[in-house]
Amino acid sequence: MENRMLLKGKNRNDIYKLIYESKGISKQDIARVLNLSLPTVSQNLAELKDRGLIVEDGTFESTGGRKARVICSVDDFKVALGLDITRNHVSLVLVDLKGSVLHSRRIRYEFRDEEEFYKGLADLIDDFVAQGNINPEKILGLGVSLPAIIGEDGRSITYLTVLPAPDDLYDRMSKYIRYKLEFFNDANSGGFAEFWRRASQDPIVYISLSNSVGGAIMYSQSSYTGINQRSGEFGHITLVPEGKKCYCGQKGCADAYCNAKLLSDLTEGNLSEFFKRLDEKNPECLKAFDEYLYYLSQLVCNLRMTFDCDVVLGGYVGSHMENHIGRLTELVNKRNPFEKGGNYVKVCNYKFEASAVGAALHYLDNYIMNV
Numbered sequence: 001m002e003n004r005m006l007l008k009g010k011n012r013n014d015i016y017k018l019i020y021e022s023k024g025i026s027k028q029d030i031a032r033v034l035n036l037s038l039p040t041v042s043q044n045l046a047e048l049k050d051r052g053l054i055v056e057d058g059t060f061e062s063t064g065g066r067k068a069r070v071i072c073s074v075d076d077f078k079v080a081l082g083l084d085i086t087r088n089h090v091s092l093v094l095v096d097l098k099g100s101v102l103h104s105r106r107i108r109y110e111f112r113d114e115e116e117f118y119k120g121l122a123d124l125i126d127d128f129v130a131q132g133n134i135n136p137e138k139i140l141g142l143g144v145s146l147p148a149i150i151g152e153d154g155r156s157i158t159y160l161t162v163l164p165a166p167d168d169l170y171d172r173m174s175k176y177i178r179y180k181l182e183f184f185n186d187a188n189s190g191g192f193a194e195f196w197r198r199a200s201q202d203p204i205v206y207i208s209l210s211n212s213v214g215g216a217i218m219y220s221q222s223s224y225t226g227i228n229q230r231s232g233e234f235g236h237i238t239l240v241p242e243g244k245k246c247y248c249g250q251k252g253c254a255d256a257y258c259n260a261k262l263l264s265d266l267t268e269g270n271l272s273e274f275f276k277r278l279d280e281k282n283p284e285c286l287k288a289f290d291e292y293l294y295y296l297s298q299l300v301c302n303l304r305m306t307f308d309c310d311v312v313l314g315g316y317v318g319s320h321m322e323n324h325i326g327r328l329t330e331l332v333n334k335r336n337p338f339e340k341g342g343n344y345v346k347v348c349n350y351k352f353e354a355s356a357v358g359a360a361l362h363y364l365d366n367y368i369m370n371v
Contacts, residue, residue, distance in 0.1 A: 011036060012044045016371045019054055019073050020097070026060055026068035045071065052077050053371065075100065078367055079138050081125065081179060082360030084145040084186060084353065086211065087111055087163055091353045092125065094132045095360040097368065099196050103132035104353055111163050113172075122176035140367055141180040143359025144173070145189045147212055149229055154182040158229065161247060162212055182362070187232055188223050189358030190314045190350070191216025196361055197349040203309040206348075207234055207299070208355070209317035212247070213255040217307065235259070239298055257295035260316040263288060275320045293324075297331035300345055304336065314348035321347050 014034055019025055031041045048054045055074055059067035076096045084091040088110050094103040105128055111117065129136055148160035155170040166172060174181060191206030195218040198204070203219040213235030217224040225231050235255035236248055243252030260271055266288055267273040278285040300311050313321050313328075321328070329345045336342065350357055 011040060012047065013369070013371050015041065015044045016048055016053060016073070017368065019048075019071055020368060022072075024057065024070040024072050027071065028068055030071070048371075073097065076102070076134075076138070078140050078364070079134055080140045080360040080363040081129070081142040082145065082189075082353070082356035082358070083125070083142055084189075084356035084359070085111060085163070086147065090121065090124065091356045092128045093353050093356045093360060094128070094134060095357055095364065097364055099193075099357070099361060099364070101353070101357060102134070103128070104356075105131075106353070111165070113164055113166050118172050118176050121173065122178070125177060125179070136178075139179055140363040141182065142177060143189070143356075143362050144181055144183050145186040145355035145359040146183055147186050147214070148183075149233075150183045150185050152229060154184070157183070182359075184359045184362060185214070185216075185229075185232075186210075186355040187214030187315075188216045188225065189356070189362075190348075190354040191218045191223060191232070191312075191358070193350050193354045193358035193361055194218070194312055194314060194348050196358075196365070203307070204312050204346075205303045205307050205309060206232075206312045206314055207303070207318070208315035209258060209296075209313060210260050210315035213258050213315075215303075234299065234303065237299065237302065239295055254295070254299045258292065258299060258317075262292060263317065271316050271320060279323070289324075293328055293331055297328060297335060300328070300332045301335040304332065304342075304344060310344045310346050312346045312348055314350070314354055318348045319351040 015030055018030055018033060027038065027041055027045060031038050045054065053074060054071055056069045057072045058070045060070055075098045079094055079096050079102065082093040082095060088108060089106060090109045091106045092104065093101050096102055107124060109124065147162040149158045151158050157165065157169060170183065187208035190208050194206050195204060201220060206216045206218060208214045215232040215234035217232055236246065236250065236253045238252045239254045239257055240252040244256035245251050246253035246256045263274045264271040266284060267277060274285055278289055303311050325345060325347050329343065332345055333340050333342055348354060
C-alpha cells in the first residue's frame with residue numbers, strides 16, 4: 001500500500017513538473033514522454049486541475065482527428081515573499097512559481113534592534129502584500145536574506161558583524177510577521193536565483209559584489225554550503241597579505257578591495273551615478289575602477305583556478321558590469337596560465353534584488369518538487 005502511494009505521488013509530481021517546464025503540452029504527449037497510460041495521466045490531471053495547479057488553455061492544431069487540449073501550469077497559484085535586509089535598506093519582492101517578480105520595492109529603513117523596528121517591518125510587509133494585490137493565502141512563506149552565516153536550522157545566526165542584530169533575531173521578527181519565515185545567507189540566495197534562471201545545469205561560482213563581498217558555489221540546483229555553512233565566503237580570501245584592514249578584523253581580505261562602497265563612495269553612495277561618470281570618462285572614476293578591476297581580476301582568476309567553472313558577477317557591482325565584462329575578462333586571462341581566450345566570466349541575469357528573489361525561490365522550489 002505504501003509503495004503504491006509513493007508511486008502515485010511520484011507520477012503526480014512528474015506530470016506536474018513536465019507541465020510546469022513546458023509552455024503548454026497535451027495529455028497524449030505527457031503519456032508518451034513519461035511512458036504512462038492515458039488513464040493514469042487523466043486521473044492525475046483531474047486531481048491537479050481540481051487543486052488549481054493547472055488549466056486547459058485552448059487546443060493544439062489538429063493533425064487529423066480531435067484537437068488535443070493545451071495543458072498549462074498556473075504560475076501564480078502559489079507565490080513567495082523575499083526580504084533582503086541591509087544596514088540602511090530593506091528590499092521586498094513577490095515571486096510566482098515561474099520565478100517571475102510580480103511586485104518589488106526597495107525602502108530606506110535603517111536597521112535598529114528595537115521593538116519599533118520589528119513592528120514597522122511587519123507593517124511594511126503587510127502593506128507590500130496589499131499593494132501586490134495578492135491573496136495572502138497563496139503565500140508559501142517569507143525568505144529573509146541577511147549578510148550573515150546562517151545555521152542549518154534556517155533560524156540561528158552563527159556570524160554577523162555587518163548588522164547590529166541580536167542573537168534572537170528570528171524570534172524578534174516572527175513575533176510580528178504573520179508569515180512562515182526562514183533565514184538565508186544573502187550571497188547564497190543571489191547564487192540560487194542566478195542558477196534558477198540558467199538553461200545550463202553546469203556548476204557556477206557566484207560572486208556577490210555588494211557593500212560586502214560574498215559568494216556561492218552552485219551545482220544541480222543546490223549550493224555547497226560546507227561543513228560549517230561558511231562555504232563561499234570569497235570576501236575573506238586573502239588578496240594582499242597584511243594589506244587593507246577588513247571589517248572582519250583581518251588584513252588584506254578581498255572584501256577590502258572589491259566591495260561596492262569603494263566605487264559608490266565617490267558618488268555620494270550612488271553606484272549608478274558612478275558608472276554613469278565612468279562612461280563619461282571621469283578621471284577619478286576611471287582611476288578607481290582600474291584599481292578595482294585589478295583586484296577583482298585576481299579574485300576571479302583564483303576562483304577559476306579552484307573550481308574550473310563559470311564565474312558569475314552579481315550583487316550591486318555585478319548588475320552594472322555588462323559594458324565592462326570584456327575588460328575584466330582580458331585581465332583575468334592574463335593571469336590564467338591555461339586559457340587566454342576564455343569567456344567564463346559572466347554577468348548576472350538578475351540585475352537587482354537577486355538576494356531577495358533567491359530567498360523567495362527556496363519556498364517555491366520546495367513546493368514544485370513536492371506537489
